Amino acid sequence: MAWYDEDSWATAAFAPKGSTIAITFLLAVLLPILLHQFIYRKATPTTLPCFLLIGPSGAGKTAFLTLTERKAVAQTHTSTAPSAIEVLLPEDHTPQSSHYRSPGDPAYERSRRFLLNDTPGHGKLRHFATTQLANPTNVRGIIFVLDAATVAEEAGLNETAEYLHDVLLALQKRYTGATTSKGPKEIPVLIAANKMDLFTALPPHLVTQQLEKAISEVRKSRAKGLKDSGAALSGEEEGLDEEREWLGEGGEGSFEFGQMEEVGTSVTVHGGHVIRGDGADVRSWYEWIASHL
Amino acid sequence: MLDTFEVLTTSGVVLWSRRYSPVGPHIINSLIRDVFIEERVQPQAEDAGSKPTYRKEGYTLKWTTAKDLGLIFVAVYQSLVHMTWIDKLLDNIRALFIGLYGEQLKTKHSSVVNCDKFAPYFERQIQDLEGQSDSGFSAPGTKLTPPSSADNESADEFDPKIPPLQKQHKPQHDTSADSTPVPTPDTSRPTTPAQSHLLTGRAGPGAKLSRRGKKKAAALTSAPASSGDEASVKRKGKGSAKKNRVWGDFGAEEEDPSMVLDYSQSDLRDEAPEGEALAEVNPESWGSRTGKGQFVLKDLDLEMDQIIAEQNAKKETSTSAVSGGGLVGSSLGAIGGLFRNVVGGKTLTEEDLAKPLKGMEDHLLKKNVAREAAVRLCDSVKRDLVGLKTSSFTTVEATLRTSMEKALAKILTPTSSLDLLREIQTVNASGRPYVLSIVGVNGVGKSTNLSKIAFFLLQNHHRVLIAAADTFRSGAVEQLRVHVRNLQELSKREGGQVDLFEKGYGKDAANIAADAVTHAAKTNFNVVLIDTAGRRHNDQRLMSSLEKFGKLAKPDKILMVGEALVGSDSVAQARNFNQSFGPGRGLDGFIISKCDTVGDMVGTLVSMVHATGIPVVFLGVGQHYADLRGLNVGSVCRLLMS
Numbered sequence: 001m002a003w004y005d006e007d008s009w010a011t012a013a014f015a016p017k018g019s020t021i022a023i024t025f026l027l028a029v030l031l032p033i034l035l036h037q038f039i040y041r042k043a044t045p046t047t048l049p050c051f052l053l054i055g056p057s058g059a060g061k062t063a064f065l066t067l068t069e070r071k072a073v074a075q076t077h078t079s080t081a082p083s084a085i086e087v088l089l090p091e092d093h094t095p096q097s098s099h100y101r102s103p104g105d106p107a108y109e110r111s112r113r114f115l116l117n118d119t120p121g122h123g124k125l126r127h128f129a130t131t132q133l134a135n136p137t138n139v140r141g142i143i144f145v146l147d148a149a150t151v152a153e154e155a156g157l158n159e160t161a162e163y164l165h166d167v168l169l170a171l172q173k174r175y176t177g178a179t180t181s182k183g184p185k186e187i188p189v190l191i192a193a194n195k196m197d198l199f200t201a202l203p204p205h206l207v208t209q210q211l212e213k214a215i216s217e218v219r220k221s222r223a224k225g226l227k228d229s230g231a232a233l234s235g236e237e238e239g240l241d242e243e244r245e246w247l248g249e250g251g252e253g254s255f256e257f258g259q260m261e262e263v264g265t266s267v268t269v270h271g272g273h274v275i276r277g278d279g280a281d282v283r284s285w286y287e288w289i290a291s292h293l
Numbered sequence: 294m295l296d297t298f299e300v301l302t303t304s305g306v307v308l309w310s311r312r313y314s315p316v317g318p319h320i321i322n323s324l325i326r327d328v329f330i331e332e333r334v335q336p337q338a339e340d341a342g343s344k345p346t347y348r349k350e351g352y353t354l355k356w357t358t359a360k361d362l363g364l365i366f367v368a369v370y371q372s373l374v375h376m377t378w379i380d381k382l383l384d385n386i387r388a389l390f391i392g393l394y395g396e397q398l399k400t401k402h403s404s405v406v407n408c409d410k411f412a413p414y415f416e417r418q419i420q421d422l423e424g425q426s427d428s429g430f431s432a433p434g435t436k437l438t439p440p441s442s443a444d445n446e447s448a449d450e451f452d453p454k455i456p457p458l459q460k461q462h463k464p465q466h467d468t469s470a471d472s473t474p475v476p477t478p479d480t481s482r483p484t485t486p487a488q489s490h491l492l493t494g495r496a497g498p499g500a501k502l503s504r505r506g507k508k509k510a511a512a513l514t515s516a517p518a519s520s521g522d523e524a525s526v527k528r529k530g531k532g533s534a535k536k537n538r539v540w541g542d543f544g545a546e547e548e549d550p551s552m553v554l555d556y557s558q559s560d561l562r563d564e565a566p567e568g569e570a571l572a573e574v575n576p577e578s579w580g581s582r583t584g585k586g587q588f589v590l591k592d593l594d595l596e597m598d599q600i601i602a603e604q605n606a607k608k609e610t611s612t613s614a615v616s617g618g619g620l621v622g623s624s625l626g627a628i629g630g631l632f633r634n635v636v637g638g639k640t641l642t643e644e645d646l647a648k649p650l651k652g653m654e655d656h657l658l659k660k661n662v663a664r665e666a667a668v669r670l671c672d673s674v675k676r677d678l679v680g681l682k683t684s685s686f687t688t689v690e691a692t693l694r695t696s697m698e699k700a701l702a703k704i705l706t707p708t709s710s711l712d713l714l715r716e717i718q719t720v721n722a723s724g725r726p727y728v729l730s731i732v733g734v735n736g737v738g739k740s741t742n743l744s745k746i747a748f749f750l751l752q753n754h755h756r757v758l759i760a761a762a763d764t765f766r767s768g769a770v771e772q773l774r775v776h777v778r779n780l781q782e783l784s785k786r787e788g789g790q791v792d793l794f795e796k797g798y799g800k801d802a803a804n805i806a807a808d809a810v811t812h813a814a815k816t817n818f819n820v821v822l823i824d825t826a827g828r829r830h831n832d833q834r835l836m837s838s839l840e841k842f843g844k845l846a847k848p849d850k851i852l853m854v855g856e857a858l859v860g861s862d863s864v865a866q867a868r869n870f871n872q873s874f875g876p877g878r879g880l881d882g883f884i885i886s887k888c889d890t891v892g893d894m895v896g897t898l899v900s901m902v903h904a905t906g907i908p909v910v911f912l913g914v915g916q917h918y919a920d921l922r923g924l925n926v927g928s929v930c931r932l933l934m935s
Binding site for chain 2: 058062065066069070074075076077078079080081082083084085086115118120122123124125126127154158159162217218221224225226227228
């Protein structure tokens, strides 16, 4: 039986038969429904706003994460993997975006929800954080957690400042490298000076001063330092290597956090301590989160 | 005795812990740092049948992981105590924990796992295993299983269907004794009836035993279980006993009229919770009657063994699924495997990875990575991947590739900052010159790289003294003199100051180096660069002088120069030089010279870092003074994977 015969499938498909019409009708009705089901099952319903937790190892990032999630600090150890946790802003803070919403509004509840992305702070594992920085999706802000007690010492200060320098430089590159004239969305940075309860901890304004000084130092020694091996190893011409960027106002003079405003990054420093306080001591951090949510 | 047992996630949150004596968190932190992140301490091979161990400050740590859920189980105990059952405990606890909380762990965007009720399971396991190892297997009236490690494994995988079947027509305590893979004498299971007998016997003539007392007796019969059910019984007993008991002036008052009137209060406080508790407890679910009519709480053992057996069976099927099956089964499996290989969502096993890993190893070997380093990298990638599911639309090869890139980046990334200029600044601030010395095998370019570093320091306006401590090879001092003359010419234009410190040939190198440091301090030089004689790394006689050198000159930094050209010998070189400075002192970094001559075969970098865990500080990429570069981890990884 060839395809052009009277009762072949091809003829049946084009004939005004009841069954053909029924099948076509079903197909026309069900296909969009199935497609809808398939696509919408896959896609997450909404993407939550997200805050990145960055900072050197042992600063208290994971502890802050657990405090926010369960209102109590869990015991933590050095992280080896990043984690994204869905958390709720504490009751006594109102997100910036819903100042005019009434508390009963379901949209109000929804707006208090956000993701906290914890990253490992160990030197070898910072690529988790830097990849997120290079391509931030839906990141509303960066919380750079540091230990205010270790910042009081030279070695700790240097490590923290170098990490912070790299983070700020990545943010600046993102701004200057943007193709649109408007520039990318602003990503503010909160420097959360943790462990204020310790006796040796520096107060927030001193942390600011010390960090600014240390970052200027880092910038200076980076400028003097050797070039990267990248271009030389891949056999490219020496003169062509890309121009290096300097943090804040072309890398001249001393660095201040205020200089970051120009590249769409506001830096705020707040003190607090996660452990030995029932959330009340990190109020200023939550306020900052609320004002950017 | 066990000090601490913790269940934590890879993201650092402790889910459950039990501490018997205080152990500082830094102990486990250093385990994570040294073993999981820096891989400085090589865990012993797991095929020896035992879990890897790690020692720190008199503690021994044993651990096991559940890759797919991102869990780490750590047991900490004093190194003095020899505990043979820790491995078994870790295995059992892992199976239990995953069995009980696996679902909770898989929820996204949450770190909370509600595992308050895990304690009794854990206690029970400890008791089981401790008893098993203590008084051995001489318990009367129980089936014996020789507790050799091999048999434990097999005994563990008994049919999970047995316990419920037996439960129907046997007293409960017997079944659990049967179904326990290894008898547990110290839990007094065989003596349980006798004990409860005694108690009830006493209760008989003693006439009225309070209701609470009876409950206590019932609880006692299952005392070793110390289960969560017990808690619920207690709660219930307490609830009914406490109800309406009011303390008056003369002890307990039976009835208080004022109390009766306050219906709302009693409703709120007493009735509701009690009713709830009563409703919750279904007699069948938490106990059974023994032949003598005594009420015995359902044991945790049964549940525990079931969970463990289930987990083991799951593991069994997943491994046997690959090997088992007839012709049809295997071919279907092969097709399915192929399909999944393309689409993703395949759970990786060692067999899946064997071939691509071999390919990856060959690729690395071609890039001049030493065999030892290549094998280790592949092993760490394998450890990373086995048990993982490939994400959608990625093949096994692609997954392997990204994982290998990550492993390479991890091994090459330095742990701390390598900023030479800042270090010089801090050392000079303390009022002494910064001393940097360079060691290495003959002909790798020690003097050349030393002069490159001198050039770099001169550009930064430092005052550099070069000490010629190579008193062996003829022409070595003259070679340095030429370099210094060239550099002096440059420094006239660039600023800075450079000079040579020499004492001729045949003298002791260590003394010359020490003299150079004192001379520099006197004449206001702020950096001393010490050149040393090249030596073969496997010649004990030559290497032994390095220890004295390290002690006398006290260099702030010792850099070793290695050629990029060298092959598998690089591992031995790095290791021997690292150990030659005596205990407590090692190398601080590597300079890999002649990188321009090898193209993309930069495997030596990986080999050297692998052997010692010491970072690469500089790369030599040419013949000129300015051809010194810092390490760019990303580009090296790209070259290696290309």
